Amino acid sequence: MKKNSGASMSDAQKFSLVKREAIYTGLALVGLIIFWLIAGFGTASLDVKIFHLPLWALLGSIGVWFFAIIISAILSKVLFKDVELGGGEDE
Amino acid sequence: MNEGNLSALLPLIFFMAVMVGISIFVRHKQAGKNFVSNYFIGNRELGGFVLAMTTVATYSSVSSFVGGPGMAFQVGFGWIYMAVVQVTAIFLVLGIFGKRVALLARKLNAVTVVDIIRARFQSDFLAAVAAFVIVLFFCGTMTAQFVGGAKLFSAVTGYSYEAGLILFGLVVVVYTSIGGFRAVALTDTCCALIMMVGIVLLLHYVLEAGGGYSQIMTTLEINNPEIFEPFSFGNMPWTIYFTQWLLVGICTIALPQSVVRGISYKNTQGLHQAMLIGTVVVGFMNIGINFTGILAHGVLPGSAADYGGVDNIIPTAIVKAMPPELVGLAIIGPLAASISTISGLLIVASSAIIKDVYLHYAEKNNHVVTPARVKILSIAATAIIGAAVFVIALTPPSLIWLINMFAFGGLETAFFWTLLLGLFWKKANRLGAMLSMTGGTIIYCATQAAGFKILNLHQITIGISCSLILFLIGSYIGKRSDDATLEIFFPKN
8 A cells, every 4th residue: 555544644744745635636636737728729720520520519518528537547546545533533 | 295206206205315324323433432523533443445535425425426417518628627626626635745744633633624734833813713614615516406406306206305405405414413424434445336336337328318429429520519619619718717727636635524533534545545535536527427418418419508597517417318217216316415515514614613613611610521511512513514604505695506605616726725825834824824814714704795806717716826925924924833843743753
């Protein structure tokens, strides 16, 4: 298990980690907005169709969805660490 | 109510019976545990899958399944391109607030979002305003869900609007009142699964009835070229794209009904799973149902106006494309979207009244409230709010979809900066939060009432901007939060 269990972390360390993860999420949002702009408006002038769909419509819908899934996977599986939440509720 | 299609009614009756059964089972299992924690946040026991599904189901309303795809039918792929911004909703709220809210809730023994706001800004007044805003705007949203669901029921089954309202409206109030948050989470999961099944079923039959994908798309290329253009020949101006990014994308992270899910999960492994599962599911639903709306041209050759407007596209497509014996299954999907949103809002509205107002003031004034009394009052508050909204929906107000979006924007204006800056910025203080929540919400409501817009953008842009400015002004001229509070929210050790 590569993730930090968070069991030995102090409160300050936990809150610092959580803040860093929130920043990662914000940056992921910025990345998604840029991808959304390029995938849709950026390719709208291209006369390319796949399965009867204009490229902008395909990239701007399914493309954006797949990109969001990749972002969520990177955030949740790579960048985010496990933290013991306290209060006796953790496993 | 004997003029309708009985075969369309039976699956719905069965589905609602299962929802009530789940609720009774949950009530039975929870007997003997801490009632308040159990009833309002499910004792912080949600796993990743249920957390994802309940967050998605509460977020996805009946308008996502009826009005949205109807607009996609009219506008085309530009509508899907705009609606797909909602794929951000789950990973944003869980990624930004999920862990912080969970850590704080356990430290403060908080059960609601208002509990956390009260502790951060040390203000009963602000907490009372927050509770009031939640109940007020939630009632608007719930009314829209009741009305939208009952109209869909009536259009598809042939039974009356009132019959639909009683069948699914009263049942959702009953099962939410009995089972509380845990029942809401589990029924939401069933609802999300049935929504996905409903989308697949409808898509299949629309394609079949329309002569197949290639034929539908070829006909659209000839007859409706605007559908293939991002601005849809002027039907999709840039202002809609911009405001939708705020209204149903970025600002949704502060919706109390979403943030409270951060208090309810068991451990961070579950949170991480939920971020991924939720993003997959919300994208599937969004693209699936809106694409089905476009493909409905294969069975509905006229314009949206020919079928009574965009709201009637999906109900008409269901009736025209699906075999009569499957119509009942098909409408469970959109109705599930409606009831899952109602139940999610109802339990948070109830917690705002009982936990945030009543129990807080009882504790402050040293009034002892017995567990039995808390239990009765909580169930009664849930039932009374639900019943009140049910009565409003019996005589449906006009422009119901505008009321829904109005409520969405109001909640975002009130909570976005208060939560975001309050939880991540040390200089955020009581005055800033008060000015932001009260001033921003009042300005938002006033501009809505006056129909005032800037650059023809939705009033959320004015509300959210004023809310930020007021927060910053208050935070710079107001008194800094005390050290004890800051040590809880921004610990140094």
